[in-house]
Amino acid sequence: MTQQNNPILIVAEHNGQSIHPITYELMGKAKELAKQQNLPLAVLALVSPTVDLQELRFRGANSIFYIRHDCFASPDESLYAQNMSNVIRDLEPEVILIGATPFGRSLAPRLAAILETGLTADCTDLKMEEGHLVQIRPAFSENILAHIQTETKPQMATVRYKEFAEAERNEKEPSEMIELQTLETVGHQAIKTERISDFIVDITEAPVVVSGGRGLKKAEDFKLLQALADALGGMLGGSRAVVEEGFISKDHQVGYSGHRVKPVLYVACGISGAPQHLAGMKEAEMIIAINSDPSAPIFQIADYGIVGDLYEVIPKLISEISR
Amino acid sequence: MFSIILHKEVLILRIIVLIKEVPDMEKVRFDSEKGVVDRKSAGTEVNPFDLNALEAAVQMKEIADASVTALCMGPPQAEKSLKEAIARGADEGILLSDAAFGGSDTWATSITLVAAIKKMGDYDYIFAGEKTVDGDTGQVGSEVASMLKIPQICFVESLEMNKEGLTAMVAVWDGIYRKTLTGKGMLTFTKAANTPRLPGIREKMKARKMEIPVWDLRFLSEYLNETDTGFKGSPTKVKKVVVPPVLHRKGKIFREINDACLREVKGALIARGITEGVKK
Ligand SMILES: Cc1cc2nc3c(=O)[nH]c(=O)nc-3n(C[C@H](O)[C@H](O)[C@H](O)COP(=O)(O)OP(=O)(O)OC[C@H]3O[C@@H](n4cnc5c(N)ncnc54)[C@H](O)[C@@H]3O)c2cc1C
Numbered sequence: 001m002t003q004q005n006n007p008i009l010i011v012a013e014h015n016g017q018s019i020h021p022i023t024y025e026l027m028g029k030a031k032e033l034a035k036q037q038n039l040p041l042a043v044l045a046l047v048s049p050t051v052d053l054q055e056l057r058f059r060g061a062n063s064i065f066y067i068r069h070d071c072f073a074s075p076d077e078s079l080y081a082q083n084m085s086n087v088i089r090d091l092e093p094e095v096i097l098i099g100a101t102p103f104g105r106s107l108a109p110r111l112a113a114i115l116e117t118g119l120t121a122d123c124t125d126l127k128m129e130e131g132h133l134v135q136i137r138p139a140f141s142e143n144i145l146a147h148i149q150t151e152t153k154p155q156m157a158t159v160r161y162k163e164f165a166e167a168e169r170n171e172k173e174p175s176e177m178i179e180l181q182t183l184e185t186v187g188h189q190a191i192k193t194e195r196i197s198d199f200i201v202d203i204t205e206a207p208v209v210v211s212g213g214r215g216l217k218k219a220e221d222f223k224l225l226q227a228l229a230d231a232l233g234g235m236l237g238g239s240r241a242v243v244e245e246g247f248i249s250k251d252h253q254v255g256y257s258g259h260r261v262k263p264v265l266y267v268a269c270g271i272s273g274a275p276q277h278l279a280g281m282k283e284a285e286m287i288i289a290i291n292s293d294p295s296a297p298i299f300q301i302a303d304y305g306i307v308g309d310l311y312e313v314i315p316k317l318i319s320e321i322s323r
Numbered sequence: 324m325f326s327i328i329l330h331k332e333v334l335i336l337r338i339i340v341l342i343k344e345v346p347d348m349e350k351v352r353f354d355s356e357k358g359v360v361d362r363k364s365a366g367t368e369v370n371p372f373d374l375n376a377l378e379a380a381v382q383m384k385e386i387a388d389a390s391v392t393a394l395c396m397g398p399p400q401a402e403k404s405l406k407e408a409i410a411r412g413a414d415e416g417i418l419l420s421d422a423a424f425g426g427s428d429t430w431a432t433s434i435t436l437v438a439a440i441k442k443m444g445d446y447d448y449i450f451a452g453e454k455t456v457d458g459d460t461g462q463v464g465s466e467v468a469s470m471l472k473i474p475q476i477c478f479v480e481s482l483e484m485n486k487e488g489l490t491a492m493v494a495v496w497d498g499i500y501r502k503t504l505t506g507k508g509m510l511t512f513t514k515a516a517n518t519p520r521l522p523g524i525r526e527k528m529k530a531r532k533m534e535i536p537v538w539d540l541r542f543l544s545e546y547l548n549e550t551d552t553g554f555k556g557s558p559t560k561v562k563k564v565v566v567p568p569v570l571h572r573k574g575k576i577f578r579e580i581n582d583a584c585l586r587e588v589k590g591a592l593i594a595r596g597i598t599e600g601v602k603k
Pocket of ligand 1: 213215277
C-alpha cells in the first residue's frame with residue numbers, strides 16, 4: 001500500500017447517503033498543494049453500502065481508499081477513528097485534511113490523539129512553505145488569524161466548509177479505487193446512537209437569509225420576516241438573542257455559536273451587530289441592515305443600511321420588490 | 324489530603340467538569356499593527372461554554388447523588404475561575420498550574436488534563452464546553468476522551484438522565500441524533516444545552532473559603548513527562564498572528580425609508596441576480 005511519495009489524504013465526509021460537498025472542496029485545495037510538492041492525492045472514505053462513491057473518482061485524486069460496511073451508517077467517532085487510524089498508519093500521509101463539519105470536528109481530535117500528532121482546527125486557508133503545511137485559522141472569537149505549523153506527521157487540520165472551490169471534474173482520468181477491509185465493526189459498547197429526525201432547516205445552503213434580532217417584539221413577528229424571505233426566495237435566520245427568547249429554533253441561529261452562512265444576500269432586521277453575530281454572516285456577498293439606531297455596529301458592514309423601524313421598513317420593501 | 328479520596332468509599336456519581344479561564348471577549352483589545360492580543364486590556368472569566376457544561380453537571384446533582392469537581396489548567400490566578408465554578412454549584416476545584424504547562428496547544432493541554440484525571444482516580448463522566456472563546460478549537464474534549472479511551476458525545480444540545488444512563492441530542496450529518504451513554508464518557512456542551520445559573524450569595528461565601536489544591540508537574544509525574552506538556556510538548560506552533568482590520572464595507576446608509584432608497588435596493592437585488600419573487 002505504501003507509495004513512493006506519502007500522499008496528502010482527504011477524509012471524505014458523508015451523511016450516510018451521499019458525499020458531502022466539503023469533500024470536493026478539500027480535494028480542490030489539496031490538489032493544488034499536492035502539485036506544488038509533487039505528492040499524490042488520496043481520499044479515504046469509510047461509508048455504509050448505500051453511499052455512492054462514483055463522483056469521488058472524477059475529482060482528480062490518484063487513489064480512493066474505501067471501506068464499505070453497515071457499521072458506518074451512523075456517526076460514531078470512535079469507530080471511525082479506530083478504523084481510520086489503522087489505514088493511516090500504513091499510508092503514512094504527509095497531510096490529512098478533514099472537513100470542519102460537526103462530525104469532522106469531533107472525529108479529527110479523536111483521530112489525532114490516536115495518531116499522536118498535532119491538529120489545527122477550523123482552517124480558512126492553507127499553503128505550503130518549505131515543505132511544511134501552513135495552516136491559517138481564526139482564533140480569539142474570530143478576531144485574529146493565526147498561522148500554525150505542525151512539527152509531527154501527519155500534519156492534520158480541519159478545514160471550514162465553503163472556503164475553497166470544488167475540485168474540477170475530470171471523467172477522463174478516474175481515480176484508482178482501492179477497497180480495504182474493516183478491522184473493527186463495533187465502537188464503544190457504552191454508546192447507542194439513533195437517528196431521530198432529518199434536519200428540517202439547513203440555512204447554510206440558502207442563497208438568501210433574512211434574519212431577525214431583538215428588534216422583533218414577539219415570536220409571531222417572524223411572519224413579517226418570512227414574507228420578506230418568501231419574496232426573496234430565502235430562509236429565516238435569527239440572532240442568539242431571539243433563539244434564547246424562544247422566538248425561533250436553534251437551527252436558525254446565525255453566529256459564533258450557531259451557523260456560519262455565506263449567502264448571496266443577508267438581511268439583518270433589528271440586529272445590533274455584535275461580533276459574535278458578525279462571525280456568522282460577515283462573508284455574505286451582500287448585506288442589507290435595517291435598524292432604528294443609526295449607530296448600530298451592523299451598519300458598518302452593511303452594503304445597504306436603512307435606518308428605521310423594521311415594522312415600517314419591511315412591508316414597504318416587500319411591496320417594492322413584488323411590484 | 325484531598326476531598327476526592329473520600330469519594331472512593333461512597334457510591335456516588337463523580338463528574339469532572341473541565342474549565343478554562345479566558346479573557347472577557349467583550350473588552351479584549353487587539354493590536355492590528357503588532358499582531359498581538361492585549362491580554363491586559365480585559366479581565367478574565369470562565370469560558371462561557373464551560374458554564375453550560377458545569378450547569379449540566381450541577382443539574383445532575385439535583386436529581387442524583389453526584390459530586391462535581393471542576394478541573395482547570397492555568398496560571399495561579401485561575402483559582403478565581405474555580406471559585407466561581409464552586410459558587411455556581413461545583414463541590415470542589417483543582418488547579419493544574421506550573422510554568423512547565425505554559426504554551427500548551429490542544430494536544431499538550433489534553434495530555435496534562437488526562438494526567439490529572441488519572442491522578443484523581445475514578446470518575447463517571449467528564450463534561451466540557453464545546454470550545455473556548457480564545458482558542459476556538461473545540462478539540463480538547465475529544466482529544467481527552469480519545470486518550471482516556473472513553474466514548475464521547477460532542478456538541479450536546481440537550482441532556483436527560485434516565486435509567487440507561489445519559490441521553491443527549493446532537494445535530495450531526497444532516498440529522499438529529501439521540502446518543503445514549505450507558506457507561507463512562509465525555510460530553511461536550513453547546514450554549515443551547517441549558518441556561519447557566521448565577522452564583523448565589525451563600526455559595527459565593529462558601530467558595531471564598533474553599534481551599535483550591537494546586538497540582539504541578541511534580542505532583543503529576545507518575546502520569547506526565549515534562550517533554551509532553553507545555554510549549555515543548557506541543558506539536559503545533561503558532562508562527563505568526565495577524566490581526567485583520569475590523570471589517571468595514573463602504574455601504575450606503577439611508578437615514579429614512581423613501582422611494583429613492585427602495586428603488587436603489589431593488590436595483591441592487593436585481594443586479595445580484597436575486598430575482599425570485601422580485602419583479603423587474
Ligand atoms: C460565547 C458567546 C457566543 C455567542 N454566540 C452568538 C451567536 O452565535 N449568534 C448571535 O447572534 N449572538 C451570539 N452571542 C450574543 C451576542 O453577543 C449578542 O448578545 C446578540 O447577537 C445580540 O442579539 P441582537 O442583535 O438580536 O440583540 P440586541 O443587541 O439587543 O440588538 C437589537 C437591535 O434591534 C434594534 N431595534 C430595536 N427595535 C427595532 C425596531 N423596531 N426596528 C429596527 N430595529 C430595532 C436595536 O437598535 C438594536 O440594535 C454570543 C455571545 C457569547 C458570549
